[in-house]
Amino acid sequence: MRRTLLLLLVLAVAGGWLLAGSGGDLRREQVIAAGVPLTEVHPADGGKHPGVVVAHGFSGSAKLMAPFGDTLASRGYVVVLLDFTGHGANTEPLPDQVAGTDESTEALQRDLATAVAHLRSLPDVDSSKIALVGHSMGAGAVTRYAAAHPDVTATVAISLPSAVVASPERPSRLLTMAGALEFPDFREVATSVAAERADREARIVPWVEHISILYAPETHRATAAWLDQAFDRPSADDAIPFPARRLFGAGLLVLAFLIGFHPLVAALAGPAFPRPEPAGGLPGRTVGPVVRLVVVAGLAAGVAAVVARLLPTTRLPLAVAGYVAAYAAVTGGLLLIGGRWLTPYQERRTISGTRLLPALPYAMVAIALPVHLGMTWAWPTGHRWWLLAVVWLAFGLLASASERISGGDPLRLLAVTGVFILVLTAAAVTGLTHGFVLLALFPLIGLMLWQALWSAILNRFAAPAWVIALVGAVVVAWPLTVALPIVSH
Numbered sequence: 001m002r003r004t005l006l007l008l009l010v011l012a013v014a015g016g017w018l019l020a021g022s023g024g025d026l027r028r029e030q031v032i033a034a035g036v037p038l039t040e041v042h043p044a045d046g047g048k049h050p051g052v053v054v055a056h057g058f059s060g061s062a063k064l065m066a067p068f069g070d071t072l073a074s075r076g077y078v079v080v081l082l083d084f085t086g087h088g089a090n091t092e093p094l095p096d097q098v099a100g101t102d103e104s105t106e107a108l109q110r111d112l113a114t115a116v117a118h119l120r121s122l123p124d125v126d127s128s129k130i131a132l133v134g135h136s137m138g139a140g141a142v143t144r145y146a147a148a149h150p151d152v153t154a155t156v157a158i159s160l161p162s163a164v165v166a167s168p169e170r171p172s173r174l175l176t177m178a179g180a181l182e183f184p185d186f187r188e189v190a191t192s193v194a195a196e197r198a199d200r201e202a203r204i205v206p207w208v209e210h211i212s213i214l215y216a217p218e219t220h221r222a223t224a225a226w227l228d229q230a231f232d233r234p235s236a237d238d239a240i241p242f243p244a245r246r247l248f249g250a251g252l253l254v255l256a257f258l259i260g261f262h263p264l265v266a267a268l269a270g271p272a273f274p275r276p277e278p279a280g281g282l283p284g285r286t287v288g289p290v291v292r293l294v295v296v297a298g299l300a301a302g303v304a305a306v307v308a309r310l311l312p313t314t315r316l317p318l319a320v321a322g323y324v325a326a327y328a329a330v331t332g333g334l335l336l337i338g339g340r341w342l343t344p345y346q347e348r349r350t351i352s353g354t355r356l357l358p359a360l361p362y363a364m365v366a367i368a369l370p371v372h373l374g375m376t377w378a379w380p381t382g383h384r385w386w387l388l389a390v391v392w393l394a395f396g397l398l399a400s401a402s403e404r405i406s407g408g409d410p411l412r413l414l415a416v417t418g419v420f421i422l423v424l425t426a427a428a429v430t431g432l433t434h435g436f437v438l439l440a441l442f443p444l445i446g447l448m449l450w451q452a453l454w455s456a457i458l459n460r461f462a463a464p465a466w467v468i469a470l471v472g473a474v475v476v477a478w479p480l481t482v483a484l485p486i487v488s489h
Contacts, residue, residue, distance in 0.1 A: 004263055011256035018249030019373050022066075024241060026073045033118040036111050037062065037089040041069035041079040042124060050129035050153075050231050051119040054081045055112065057136025057159070058099055058436060059319075059483045061088030061377035064214065067243040068133060071220040074241055077227065078125045082115040084108055084138070086319070086485030088377035093488040097319045098434050099137055108141040109148075116145075116152075131227050135159055135214060143193075146171035154230030156223045159210055163189045168196040175201050175226040177219060179208035183438075186210070201226070210439050215244040250374025257366035258450070261359070262457050268356050269461035290415060293405060297416045300334035301327075301423035309432050318387045319485045323433045324424070325394035331420060332397035339405040353464040356471075363454070363471045367478045378482045392470075392477040399451065399469035408459035408468075410452065417448050447476045 027042040039062045043049060054068045062081035069079045085107040086094030095103035112132075120127040131154040134142035139157035146155040147170035154173040159182060166174065174197070176190035187204055194202035208216045220243050228235050308314070308326035316322035372378035380388055398420070406412035421441070428437035451472035458468045 001263065004259065008256050008260050011252045011259070015249045015252030015256065015370075015374075018245050018252065022241070022245045022249065022374075023070060024074065026070065028069075031118070034114045035090070035092060036085075036114045037083040038115060038118055039063075039066070039069065039081040040122070041073040041081070042122075043073050043076050043078065045076075046124065048126040049076055049078045049124055050131065050227070050233075051078045051080070051122070051125040051127075052131045052133055052227065053112065053115045053119055053142070054079055055115075055132070055134035055138030055142050056081075056084065056087065057134075057138050059087070059440070059485060060135065060138070061483075063088065063372070064376040065135065065138075066246060067215065067241070068220065068223065070241040070245075071224055071243065072133075072227070075224045075228070076233070077131075078119065078122060080115050080119045082111055083377070084111050084141075084485075086487060089379075089381060091382035091486065093317060094319065094485045095488050097487050098436065099319075099485075105141075105144070108137070109145055112141055112145045116149075129153055129231055131155065131230065133158070133223060136161060136210065140165045143171060143174065146174070154227055156226055157190075157193075158213060158219065158223075159186050160189050160193065161186070163193050166193045166196070172197065173199050173226075173230045175203065175222065177203045177205055177213070177222060179210060179213040179216075180204050180206045181209040182213070183210075209442075211442070215247055217243055219243070246374040248374075250370040253370040253374070254366070257362075257370070258453065261362070261366070261454055264362060265356065265359060265457055265461050265463070268358060269351055269463065290412065293412055294415055294419055296338040296405070297331075297335065297419040298423065300338055301331045301420055303334060304328075304330035305423050305427040305432055308427075313390075316387065316390065317383050317487050318391075318481065319487045320434050320436055321387070321391055321480050321484045324437070324480065325391045327424060327427070327433075328398040328420075329394040332394075332399075332401040335398075335401035335405055335416075339401070350462045350464045353467045356458070356461075356463050356467045359458075359467070359471050360474070363474050364478065367475050368482075371479060371482075376483060378479070380482055383486055384481055388477060388481040391481050392473055395473035395476045396469045399455070399473045400465055403455065403459075403465045403468055408455070410456045410459075413452050413455060414449075417452055421445055421448065443479070444476070447479060451475050 025044045029040040031038050052072050054065045056065045062083050065081050069081055072079045083090040085092045130152055132142035132146055133156040135158045139160040142155055143157045144165040146152040155171050156175045158177045160176055176194050178186040178190040191202045194200040203222050205213055205216050205218050213219050220240050304327050307330050308323050311326045313322045313326040368378045402416045427433050428435050455468050455472050
């Protein structure tokens, strides 16, 4: 126990140190301009500086783009990061589910205009030297804005989703970047847009995909070098701040919370109980029972993927999550019905669920604190509070059904999770839900593996199924609810 506590202390201190020192001696201020939350990042030295507005992508936030604030401010730029409509701390709803309508385009352009105007108004900014940097949805927004405003000196578009926002005439001085592991369309857009003008350039960043490109040192060096060239500034040879410092700090905090869960449950629950084997002596991991489980889970998830498209939950004011929540809930309900064809498990001894209730706030803090400090905005605002309850209950039903049909067996639970993810992927590919789901698959897989790990620990200590479901589901539901944008319907 002492070694575990020492390890937890080391991880927490190391994570806190990485997070606390991520901004260096840069000066930061949080402001709201015309309803748009903005984060200012100022260089340590005085005088006038060029200014840069940094824009996040769909389901991102200013916090997600904070490493670009560190990089550019350390190179002598004043940076303004914004939360677009519906994202982060911005409670104004996005006009549609996927930021694809004219109304949403206008909202994003209006937010950018607010950020640029605020940047120009800052006393340490040379208002004649303004640049834009954006990722994904934000890349499209800044490219469109620069095309309509020739006074923007330079633009960097990272993972630009479509070429229609640029033309051979505008914008000038455009750098496009894409990850080598992104979908081919992103690389094709980057190279085709750059080829239209001599003052454009394309860069394919190796070994990164749609999210990790934001933390790649090459992405940051290329961005800073492009802006230095556009503003005719000497190219600095100093090392840039490590872009993934916040991410690593958050990761260490997550690891501390993961390791700390076992001793917490042990202290609350007392001695562990062995998990019972299937009734009738049939081994729980033989091929037959597992195949039946996968077949039942696949049928349930397949039906749910279709039914979820028809349910009114798709009208929830939370982009994409309405479908995903309905898919999880319907899958869970069908698994409860179909579970009677699977190998039954013996009734097991369980402890009182009230003894384990402190594990619930622990789980909330474990997911919300590291994400908010080191990754992206993770504090529910506005409608997100009641939407969190809806998404949480949906994934709680799925978790409860998965526990019942798997009998608490970790491998069987992973099999159900794998089927759920595969069918959700197929739903995105076939158009049953938005393709953005494909870009969010890796984080979702990580969250569901986290849930499965805690399920195994709680099962070992004979926790009731409802406690396992609620504690595990919050780990998945919280990030989905706080990251996906609020929409008008």
